[in-house]
Amino acid sequence: MDIQYQLSTSPKPKTKDESTLRFGRTFSDHMFEMHYSPEKGWHDQQIHPYGPMLFEPASPVLHYAQEIFEGMKAYHHPDGEIRLFRPLRNLERLNNSARRMAMPTIDIEANLAYIDALVDLERDWVPKTLGTALYLRPAMVADGAFLGAKKAQQYRYFIICSPSGPYYEQGIKPVSIWIEKRYVRAVRGGTGDAKTGGNYASSFLVTSIAQEAGYNQVLWLDGKDNRYVEEVGAMNIFFVYGKKLVTPPLGGSILPGITRDSILQLAPELGLDVSEERIDIYDLLRDIQNGRVTEAFGCGTAAILSPINRFGFDGKDYLIADKIGDVTQLIYDTMTGIQYGTNTDTHNWLHTVARKRQID
Numbered sequence: 001m002d003i004q005y006q007l008s009t010s011p012k013p014k015t016k017d018e019s020t021l022r023f024g025r026t027f028s029d030h031m032f033e034m035h036y037s038p039e040k041g042w043h044d045q046q047i048h049p050y051g052p053m054l055f056e057p058a059s060p061v062l063h064y065a066q067e068i069f070e071g072m073k074a075y076h077h078p079d080g081e082i083r084l085f086r087p088l089r090n091l092e093r094l095n096n097s098a099r100r101m102a103m104p105t106i107d108i109e110a111n112l113a114y115i116d117a118l119v120d121l122e123r124d125w126v127p128k129t130l131g132t133a134l135y136l137r138p139a140m141v142a143d144g145a146f147l148g149a150k151k152a153q154q155y156r157y158f159i160i161c162s163p164s165g166p167y168y169e170q171g172i173k174p175v176s177i178w179i180e181k182r183y184v185r186a187v188r189g190g191t192g193d194a195k196t197g198g199n200y201a202s203s204f205l206v207t208s209i210a211q212e213a214g215y216n217q218v219l220w221l222d223g224k225d226n227r228y229v230e231e232v233g234a235m236n237i238f239f240v241y242g243k244k245l246v247t248p249p250l251g252g253s254i255l256p257g258i259t260r261d262s263i264l265q266l267a268p269e270l271g272l273d274v275s276e277e278r279i280d281i282y283d284l285l286r287d288i289q290n291g292r293v294t295e296a297f298g299c300g301t302a303a304i305l306s307p308i309n310r311f312g313f314d315g316k317d318y319l320i321a322d323k324i325g326d327v328t329q330l331i332y333d334t335m336t337g338i339q340y341g342t343n344t345d346t347h348n349w350l351h352t353v354a355r356k357r358q359i360d
């Protein structure tokens with residue numbers, strides 16, 4: 001592994017009171033970067049101080065949004081080690097996103113080693129309090145200078161690290177959800193199952209509409225019939241029917257969440273049934289009204305689990321519960337127990353960051 005190191009000469013002060021950490025607002029001292037050209041492939045791997053990057057104004061990413069990203073967390077464990085949760089899944093998904101966006105793929109093993117090298121260097125930036133983590137944001141962008149509307153020749157890949165507190169600033173507190181009828185996030189055959197920037201840019205208008213109406217997040221319906229449940233914000237969604245979990249199947253327009261996949265694997269071990277099925281919004285709202293839906297939650301790396309207390313549709317509110325339900329709490333405790341190293345990792349989901357670099 002060949003990485004050039006340029007270490008920061010002015011390390012930033014770290015937040016002493018970890019309870020004040022927010023999500024994605026502060027960044028560690030160093031970042032990873034590498035470049036791609038058709039002749040050289042991926043090359044020029046470097047770890048250097050975090051700071052502004054230079055782009056040509058004609059850089060294609062700035063015009064055509066040829067961009068993909070990932071999100072994963074490094075957790076501080078009681079034995080002093082730093083561990084990542086299923087990082088290979090993130091790198092495989094990055095390659096799937098790359099293929100969809102006509103971008104070059106990366107070597108998964110080599111890239112896990114780059115992540116290790118960066119996190120190893122930034123060990124002291126991994127916060128230690130339960131609920132906090134070092135959030136890693138790998139991203140790949142089209143580079144160079146040309147305005148032709150076709151795939152770029154050059155690319156840049158980088159990873160930044162952000163010590164982060166809970167995603168929701170008031171802790172794990174139920175969120176209210178606006179069900180969107182008019183706009184859609186993704187269609188089958190589109191880019192909904194790739195983690196690519198444009199999917200988010202096109203969702204912000206609706207998030208603002210929802211927030212103005214007094215809701216925290218948006219539930220997206222499918223782009224063809226405007227009727228079947230897809231995702232909530234940048235999270236997958238689960239509904240609890242007593243001891244059964246129901247979530248929409250991945251149909252090409254839904255982002256295949258690693259948290260979603262982990263919950264589907266863990267739930268049966270917790271005595272819960274799971275079912276991936278198409279969820280018609282009108283059936284769902286009826287099931288909420290007659291009390292068959294006992295809990296609902298969104299899930300993703302950033303928030304882990306986000307209990308839902310209320311849906312709004314067509315000017316009407318559908319209430320679920322005011323506080324986090326037992327099933328949601330059980331899954332949350334099980335997931336975070338594995339991620340924070342207090343539960344046994346029977347699935348071999350954790351990756352220990354190698355201690356390689358001796359820092360003087």
Ligand SMILES: *Cc1c(COP(=O)(O)O)cnc(C)c1O
Pocket residue numbers: 071195231233234235236255256257258259260299300301302
């Ligand atoms: C990242 C993301 C998720 C959650 O994926 P995880 O791997 O669980 O973090 C769900 N939906 C969208 C749209 C996302 O971008």
